[in-house]
Amino acid sequence: MIGGAVLASTLDLLALSPPGWGATLLSGLAKSVLIALGAFGLGLLIGTLGAYGKLYGGPLARDLLAIYTTIVRAVPELILILILYFAFTSSINTLLLSWGFERIQISGFAAGIAVLGVVQGAYATEVLRGAILSVPSGQIEAARAMGMPPLMLAWRVTLPQMLAAAIPGLANLWLIATKDTALLAVVGFAELTLVTRQAASTTKAFFTFFMAAGMLYLVISVFSTLLFARLETWARRGQVRPGTS
Amino acid sequence: MQANPAPGQTAIADPAPVPGFWAPRRIVLALIAVALVSWSVASLNWTWLANPKYQVLLLQGAWNTTWILVVTMVLGMLLAIPLGLAQAVGPWWLATPAHAFCGLIRGTPLLLQLWLLYYGLGSLFPSIPWIRESDLWPILRQAWPYAVLALTLSVAGYEGEVMRGAFKGVPHGQLESAKAMGMPRFTIFRRIWLPQALQRVLPTLGGETVLTLKATPLVATITVVDIYAVSSRIRQDTFVVYEPLLLLAVVYMAIAGLIVLLFRWLEARVPQKTA
Secondary structure (H helix, E strand, O other), X not given: OHHHHHHHHHHHHHOXXXXXXXXXXXXXXXXXXXXXXXXXXXXXXXXXXXXXXXXXXXXXXXXXXXXXHHHHHHXXXXXXXXXXXXXXXXXXXXXXXXXXXXXXOOOHHHHHHHHHHHHHHHHHHHHXXXXXXXXXXXXXXXXXXXXXXXXXXXXXXXXXXXXXHHHHHHHHHHHHXXXXXXXHHOOOOOOHXXXXXXXXXXHOOHHHHHHHHHHHHHXXXXXXXXXXXXXXXXXXXXXXXXXXX | OOOOOOHHHHXXXXXXXXOOOOOHHHHHHHHHHHHHHHHHHHHOOOHXXXXXXXXXXXXXXXXXXHHHHHHHHHHHHXXXXXXXXXXXXXOHHHHHHHHHHHHHHHHOXXXXXXXXXXXXXXXXXXXXXXXXXXXXXXXXXXXXXXXXXXXXXXXXXXXXXXXXXXXXXXXXXXXXXXXXXXXXXXXXXXXXXXXXXXXXXXXXXXXXXXHHHHHHHHHHHHOOOOHHHHHHHHXXXXXXXXXXXXXHHHHHHHHHHHHHHHHHHHHHHOOOOOO
């Protein structure tokens, strides 16, 4: 009951114009979504290369990829973010200094995308590897036998067909990406969770703000689940549904 | 993915010798790893490790991380069983809230849930007189109950979804025949349904435990002194940037490896019917 009364009296703190913190929360949300999009995209790129490397690469490439995926999946994201964040920024600066340039301040935005992208890449490698394996091997062999060059084979045969099998895993990864952006709050990047905490501790209306932020995250998750479901039906459009043939 | 070779071919083609684990490239990789480790031992700053104060703190932190992990996994699984059951076979008034709970937990970041519980409940409780006067108040004033609560709810949310599939996956005929033999409903659940559902989730449970382990450092943000918090404190005290983080990564990798080995052992003990 007390919680309800507190909520009602603090709801106008969520207003968009300055006495309310609504605009701050929404800009935090925008940053979170942008970072998640960037990290997801980078993760897809790394994951595609990694999956092909694990399946068709030489023994050394496979070993190195196995080390990469094992380490990333065993060490907490928070620690990877801290290590990569410091290592990434300081190594870029060392490189710049050694080439005779000025030291630069790397934006939290770019560092966040790079770090989360490396983490996502490890998981995407496994998802895409499984999806590529689900493509009937006869089709790939047939395309090879017809002399199709490898890139065209990937573009025309493997990638379109593996998409259907990959989408559920990729949807999961996208949701993980949106939630992992919250970890950047710990290194002080002003995404949704951190601005929520700032707003909450300024106004002491903890429940209102944390629940509002939770709603925003939920909206993203529900919306993207619907989107990925439609994407999956689209990706499966050429497949024979069981029972209809 | 290999097609079976025609029967005539196998007799002729001698199978290529399978290289063992220690192929030449692996030896080179291992040498590089040894070189990296000895370089970091020799040239990085590890003097803080010799400080007895930090040794004690590190052991305490490792212990806190371990017990939080074990307690939240056990409590979370205990909650996940009714959640999965409600979603799998419950009436709509049980299934809908359970489904909504799992969606809520899986749809929002754990950090946000943790802060909502710690700051939200933590600011609400002192304003309620009977809570402040109760015997529980000295415990509720500390941070760890909120950490355990948040992690437990998180495990319950994720595992509830997994248990739903596991309960549905148990062959229906077995439950029906048990019912036909006149077995009481609870005995059916205890002897047939639950054991088989647990057997089904066992392969994924190891991975979920590692995921929970990776979520535990978040509790450091609400002042629980786990191993991550200890390393942050060492970094602040000594201004050593990387080394405590590297030690931390090694410790988490070791714990994750132990969890994987434990579940492999458990899985080997559970009888599996192989056709």
